[in-house]
Amino acid sequence: MSNPVFFAPAGSLDQLHSGAEFILEGSEARHAVTVKRLAVGESVDIADGAGARLTGTVADVGAGTLTVTVADVVFEEQPHVRLVLVQALAKGDRDELAIETATELGIDAVVPWQSERSIVRWKGDRAAKAHAKWESVVTAAAKQARRSWIPSVRPIVDSNGLAKAVAEADLAIILHEDAKNPLREVLGKLDVDDASPREVLLIVGPEGGISPREVTRLSDAGAVTALLGHHVLRSSTAGPAAVVLASDVLGRW
Missing domain, CATH: 3.40.1280.10 (SPOUT methyltransferase, trefoil knot domain)
Structure with missing residues (x-):
């Protein structure tokens, strides 16, 4: 089964690397934590809506934040x-x-x-x-x-x-x-x-x-x-x- 996806601002994933931590904030983080009830250790994808996709695991959850440990970041090209x-x-x-x-x-x-x-x-x-x-x-x-x-x-x-x-x-x-x-x-x-x-x-x-x-x-x-x-x-x-x-x-x- 594919990981759930949450969106971050365009360009916010560009400089990340494996092992880094990314903090998702705002409405998307609240949706992940309060609606989807993601827990520490679960797999998740974060996309920026402009082709970049982070795959990682939840490291911490807060009232309005989701901290993810980065496994990989890839860029998906648009069809020609x-x-x-x-x-x-x-x-x-x-x-x-x-x-x-x-x-x-x-x-x-x-x-x-x-x-x-x-x-x-x-x-x-x-x-x-x-x-x-x-x-x-x-x-x-x-x-x-x-x-x-x-x-x-x-x-x-x-x-x-x-x-x-x-x-x-x-x-x-x-x-x-x-x-x-x-x-x-x-x-x-x-x-x-x-x-x-x-x-x-x-x-x-x-x-x-x-x-x-x-x-x-x-x-x-x-x-x-x-x-x-x-x-x-x-x-x-x-x-x-x-x-x-x-x-x-x-x-x-």
Whole structure:
């Protein structure tokens, strides 16, 4: 069974070596001590959310601290083909469910998208709170999945902003029920033997689907449409399903 994972600030593990002691503080330490009830001698992993992972054993527990004796510190590289889920805002927390599941499955970044047909709107103070909530969701999911990397939550975009992101991506795919080519076939055209970093956008619309005008706009910017199976999936399901298939086809799994 894998060790439980707790997150420390980015960069805080860089100078550690075998035999050293690391003190975890704050909410993560309190969670380890009061919720998980870790005890002296138990194995634990500490990750910094940016690829570094410490493996060690608990040396001491306090009211708000966890002291760990370091066994090893490793750095896990990101895949050279990065997957980014562009998730349209959706009602009933379905967008949060989508990014949570996609994080557990290995997504590298998520982009909140204010599409034309999104019922939910991020405006004013709500935008900052909603963005922070998405960051909290992906952090918790990364912890559950024992990941060393926490996916980044990029700034919200409207359809104009998304068109610019599409133009800059190596491959941008609109998951659409009217598409002619299967997602596997579209993904298969990407040269995965090229070792240079690549970025693939997986674009998912809201409950009402992506408007024809948006499909045209994104296609003009360079996106391609792809069919994900024979059934119409919910907004919360399409992204994670695409992550699974893409991870297999692109050799990430």
